[in-house]
Amino acid sequence: MSALEGLIVTRSTAAQQVAAGLASRIVAGAFAPGSRLRESAIATELGVARNTVREAVRILELSGLVRHEVNRGAVVISPTPEKVEELYAARERLETAAVSRAAEAPELDALRKAYEDLVDAAASHDVLRIVDVDLTFHATIVSMLHSSRIDEFYAGLLVELRFYLTVLSLEDREFEHPDDILTEHREILEAIESGDPAAAAQHVRSHIERNGKRVLEILHGRD
Amino acid sequence: MSALEGLIVTRSTAAQQVAAGLASRIVAGAFAPGSRLRESAIATELGVARNTVREAVRILELSGLVRHEVNRGAVVISPTPEKVEELYAARERLETAAVSRAAEAPELDALRKAYEDLVDAAASHDVLRIVDVDLTFHATIVSMLHSSRIDEFYAGLLVELRFYLTVLSLEDREFEHPDDILTEHREILEAIESGDPAAAAQHVRSHIERNGKRVLEILHGRD
DNA sequence: TACAGTTCAACTGTTCTACAGTTGAACACA
DNA sequence: TGTGTTCAACTGTAGAACAGTTGAACTGTA
Structure with a gap:
């Protein structure tokens, strides 16, 4: 058993942080189901580039909270x-x-x-x-x-x-x-x-x- | 029952096509497990921008065939x-x-x-x-x-x-x-x-x- | 009033350029 | 063998630009 057992270095990129932040806002109800996540607005508000937000949105998709629709961007899932x-x-x-x-x-x-x-x-x-x-x-x-x-x-x-x-x-x-x-x-x-x-x-x-x-x-x- | 029952219009973006193409190459064995998908190389080879490839890679992640590592990009999963x-x-x-x-x-x-x-x-x-x-x-x-x-x-x-x-x-x-x-x-x-x-x-x-x-x-x- | 056509601002998809930071390998040194 | 050093390749991120799409407001028409 190594002395470093279980130690994992996790660096996080801006995109990952944006994704995590968006996820917590979504589950907190800040975005209504079915609403769109507008890239430019998020980018300027968080002070990151739109590319970074686009990437964050793709990461968010992994968590299942949003789905990406062509020409509409990220949409918060809604309970049908x-x-x-x-x-x-x-x-x-x-x-x-x-x-x-x-x-x-x-x-x-x-x-x-x-x-x-x-x-x-x-x-x-x-x-x-x-x-x-x-x-x-x-x-x-x-x-x-x-x-x-x-x-x-x-x-x-x-x-x-x-x-x-x-x-x-x-x-x-x-x-x-x-x-x-x-x-x-x-x-x-x-x-x-x-x-x-x-x-x-x-x-x-x-x-x-x-x-x-x-x-x-x-x-x-x-x- | 609608006359258009089941008809779904699927437009696909460049990123989605790149993702699909990469997926088929990977399962065909064109990329060895553990190997990296270099963004610039793929971008120039396919004639798309690097941003688009980055997005394609994130989409690929959804299928589970690659995982994204910070500062190393997309890595093909390998059977441990x-x-x-x-x-x-x-x-x-x-x-x-x-x-x-x-x-x-x-x-x-x-x-x-x-x-x-x-x-x-x-x-x-x-x-x-x-x-x-x-x-x-x-x-x-x-x-x-x-x-x-x-x-x-x-x-x-x-x-x-x-x-x-x-x-x-x-x-x-x-x-x-x-x-x-x-x-x-x-x-x-x-x-x-x-x-x-x-x-x-x-x-x-x-x-x-x-x-x-x-x-x-x-x-x-x-x- | 209900319906179809037009216009337009907002937004997405994509490209290009640029640069700082990281990585991995080659190399030199002890 | 093990430890610094250097460097080219690559990723992460920014920012600007533009064509195409969407949705809503507006207009005309029956």
């Missing part, structure tokens, strides 16, 4: 019913697959910890924090598949989902129901801990379906 | 043992999850057709075609999860894998063993068709593990 359904469908497949597998010790500890974080968060009534911890719980479930590639993929799905939830909860502050959330997650956790994969899968499935439907309802009720 | 293992692990998780679910009619037809294509391809002794049809069979398995997002993710994994296989089989022409391939795929297909998800999952698991190990051996035997 189809996309929300596809998102939740993917979640349901991955998470039920994960809990269906025999769970081993390390993840169970992590999952229980994630649940306890959720209990704390629920008490705080801080919606953003609840969402954050909630999604961490589910990422922990997926991590039981022991596949880094799938973990990365799932993390990307959650970035998207978190953005949608942020956007939607701005218009419906009563989105989260802490008690239901705790109950549903506890059911999942306990089914896994008691070594009942089938029950766990069923709880995961209905939990995700319920949530997906709720998001879709909020989405419909908006316009 | 870790990456190959992660790739096969992800495949194993997704495919076993897919066959574990009750399969419905439409996919079974598609899967049987994919198998018959494989029989044809095996007879041709055309390695590239065999690989192609083989991977299509597995993509069809994953499609039984009915998740477009997962299908896209899996397609990305296969792009990577196909590249690795192309690169490796250039050095080991005897990589494919048509008879074994047919046997293993037939076992999977028949287990699914006979409604035995557990057996199907076991066949998928051992098939993928066997293949992963073989690729790792070829990888080790190279250097």
